[in-house]
Amino acid sequence: MTWPSSATLLAPLAPWFDGNRRELPWRAADLDAAHPDPYAVLVSELMLQQTQVATVLPYFTRWMDRWPTVEALAAASDEEVHKAWEGLGYYRRARLLHAGAKRIAGEGWPSDLAGLRGIPGLGDYTAAALAAQAFQQPEAALDGNAFRVLARLLGLEGDPRPRARELRDWLRPALAALGPSRLTQALMELGATVCAPLPRCGGCPVADRCAALRLEATGRIPPARPRAQPATSEFWLAAVEAEDRWLLAEPAGQGLLAGLWRWPSTPLPETGADAAAEPIGTYAAAELSAWPSWTQVYTHRRERVHPLRIRLQEGFDAPAGFAWTDPGRLGELPMGRRDSRLRELLPQPGAAPLLPVPLGLLLGGLRRGGSPSP
Ligand code: SF4
Numbered sequence: 001m002t003w004p005s006s007a008t009l010l011a012p013l014a015p016w017f018d019g020n021r022r023e024l025p026w027r028a029a030d031l032d033a034a035h036p037d038p039y040a041v042l043v044s045e046l047m048l049q050q051t052q053v054a055t056v057l058p059y060f061t062r063w064m065d066r067w068p069t070v071e072a073l074a075a076a077s078d079e080e081v082h083k084a085w086e087g088l089g090y091y092r093r094a095r096l097l098h099a100g101a102k103r104i105a106g107e108g109w110p111s112d113l114a115g116l117r118g119i120p121g122l123g124d125y126t127a128a129a130l131a132a133q134a135f136q137q138p139e140a141a142l143d144g145n146a147f148r149v150l151a152r153l154l155g156l157e158g159d160p161r162p163r164a165r166e167l168r169d170w171l172r173p174a175l176a177a178l179g180p181s182r183l184t185q186a187l188m189e190l191g192a193t194v195c196a197p198l199p200r201c202g203g204c205p206v207a208d209r210c211a212a213l214r215l216e217a218t219g220r221i222p223p224a225r226p227r228a229q230p231a232t233s234e235f236w237l238a239a240v241e242a243e244d245r246w247l248l249a250e251p252a253g254q255g256l257l258a259g260l261w262r263w264p265s266t267p268l269p270e271t272g273a274d275a276a277a278e279p280i281g282t283y284a285a286a287e288l289s290a291w292p293s294w295t296q297v298y299t300h301r302r303e304r305v306h307p308l309r310i311r312l313q314e315g316f317d318a319p320a321g322f323a324w325t326d327p328g329r330l331g332e333l334p335m336g337r338r339d340s341r342l343r344e345l346l347p348q349p350g351a352a353p354l355l356p357v358p359l360g361l362l363l364g365g366l367r368r369g370g371s372p373s374p
Contacts, residue, residue, distance in 0.1 A: 003154055003170055004209075005173065005174075006170050006171050006172075006173050006174035007173045007174045007176075007177040007178065009153065009174075009206070009209055010153075010174045010178065010183065010186075010187075010206065011174075011177075011178065012205040012206050013178070013183060013186040013187065013190065013205060013206060014178040014179065014182055014183065014186060015205075016186065016190075016205035017182060017183075017185060017186035017189055017190075018031075018182070020189070020193075021185065021189060022053075022189070022193075024044075024053065024057075025040070025044075025057070025060060025061060025064070026040045026041055026043070026044035026060065027185065028133075028181065031179055031181050031182040031185070032136075032179055032182075033136070034134065034135055034136050035133060035134040035135070035181070038109060038130065038134035038135065039069060039070045039073075039101075039104075040064060041129075041130055041133050041134040042070075042097070042100065042130060042134070043060060043063055043064065043097065044056070044060055045126050045129050045130060046093045046094075046096065046097045046121055046126070047059060047060055047063075047088065047093070049090070049093060049126070050089070050090050050299070051088060051089070051090075053192075055088070056088075059084075059085075059087075059088055062084065063084060066084060067101075070101045070104045070105050071101075071105045073097070073098065073101040073105075074098075074101045074102040074104075074105035074106075075105075076098065078095075078098065078259050079259070079333075079334055081094050081095070081097075081098045081259075082094060082095075082251075082259040082260060082334030083332065083333070083334040085334070086334055086335065086336075086340060087337060087340070089336075089337055091256075091257070091258070091259060091260060091336065092256065092258075093121065094259070095258060095259060096120045096121025097121055099120035099121065100119045100120045100121045100122065103119055103120060104119065109135075112131075112137070113127055113128060113131050113137065113139050116130055116131055124142075124164075125141050125142060125143050126141075127139075128140055128141040128142070128168075129141035129143075129184060131180075132175065132180035132181055132183075132184040133180075133181045133184055133185065134181075136179070136180050136181055137180055138172050138175035138176045138180045139168075139175070139180065140167065140168040140171040140172065140175060140184075141184050141188075142164055142167060142168065143188070143191075144191075145187070145188055145190075145191025145192055145195075146187045146188065146191060147160045147161060147164075147167075147222065148160075148191055148195060148197070148222055149187055149190055149191045149195045150167055150171075150187075151212070151221050151222040152195060152199070152210055152211070152212035152213070152218060152221050152222070153206060153209070153210050153211060153212070154211055155211025155212055155214075155215055155217065155221065156221065156222070157221065158222075158223065159222065159223065159225070160222050171183075190204070190205075190206075199218050201213050201218065228300075230297070230298070230299075230300055230301045230302050231300075231301050231302070232295075232301070232302040232303070232304055233267065233301065233302075233303055233304070234267065234268045234303070234304040234306070235265050235266060235267045235268055235303070235304075235305065235306065236265060236266050236267075236268065236306045236307075236308050236357065236358070236362065237263050237264075237265045237305050237306065237307050237308065237338065237339070237342050238263055238264050238265060238266075238308045238309070238310050238362055239263055239307075239308070239309045239310070239342055239343075239346060240263075240264055240310045240312065240363070240366070241309065241310065241311045241312065242311070242312040242313070242314060242315035242316075242324075243314070243315045244326075244327065245315065245324040245325060245326055245327070246324070246325045246327065246330055247264060247315075247318060247322055247323075247324055247325075247366070248261050248262065248263060248264075248322065248323055248325050248333070249261065249262040249263070249264060249321060249322055250321055250322065250323055251334075257336060259334060260334055260335055260336045260339070261325075261333040261334065261335050261339065262335070262336070262339050263339050263342055264322070264362065264366055265362075266358060266361050266362045266365065268306070268355070268358075286310050286311065286312050286313075286359060286363075287309075287310070287311040288308065288309070288310055288311075288352070288353055288357055288359075289308070289309045289349070289350030289351060289352065289353070290306065290307065290308050290309070290350050290351060290352070290353035290354070290355075290357075291307045291308075291309075291342075291345045291348065291350050291351075292307075293305060293306045293307070294307075294341070296337065296338045296341075303338065305338060305341075305342075306353075306355065307341075307342045307345055308350075308353065308357060309346070309350055310359070310362075310363070312363075316366075319366055322366070330343065331343070
């Protein structure tokens, strides 16, 4: 089947967006000119990956106040960047944004899509979103929202993602005719507010030309993507305290938790397993208290976290990869959501643990230089 002209099909989106757009701090007022601050678009695009607009707004404002230019961000330390990102999750984005800022501060902004694609953190979608919104280049940014809108408008059966190249080529004339920045944002806005997974077709500016609506197929186009049930792991997360200092795992250089400080942890032993690798008597002087458990949900896994405080009468030499940390510095250290949640619990009184705590496993492992589980 031949698709209709993109410029004609999508034409109503331009006036609709001009009249309905949400005012967001990274959006330029003039959608017909190059964006006055491409760096603001870059920051917003990285923050908005996997995170909703309402959550991003205060982070974006604080970030731009603190680092208003790409050069300012390039000069920041890794620890400052991780601390400012704390709570947004997916910290890899912060590291890539920082690396991207260093690249741009040194070499300037690339002039085309291929150059943008070479900046750390910019995949096909983000590079095209930046090209269109910051530089008015007719590059098609296809994220989940855009795929859904286009699949419905064109009546595409099956998963539209393998047709990305075809869709990009098809969109280009519309981007050129209606304005790259305007149309890119209009598609994003329509997907976020009207053509959502449960579409509100009554308020849609392109309802009169939508194939899925005509075919009464909005429920099956695009098909839902099967989601694997995330695996759950369960463990103790321990704030170990001795001589008025806290024992923490230092940030790893790479991996999901790079740049983040962590509390020691150990998996909950299997039922019936010997919980303590060393006799519990070794740690008889330890004071234990626990707080209510919680479930931490990530994209591909869940963690059942049992938070614990262990106060020791005497410290021991921090094993490799760990450091004893003064309480005054504790609040300044960047931590992921799970570990910062335990840090926030510290001023609150705990209670006696309901589950048996494998102190031998946890502290014995630390004394022998064991590393915490993820
Ligand atoms: S008519 Fe409905 S399904 Fe079609 S594009 Fe508009 S909101 Fe989406």
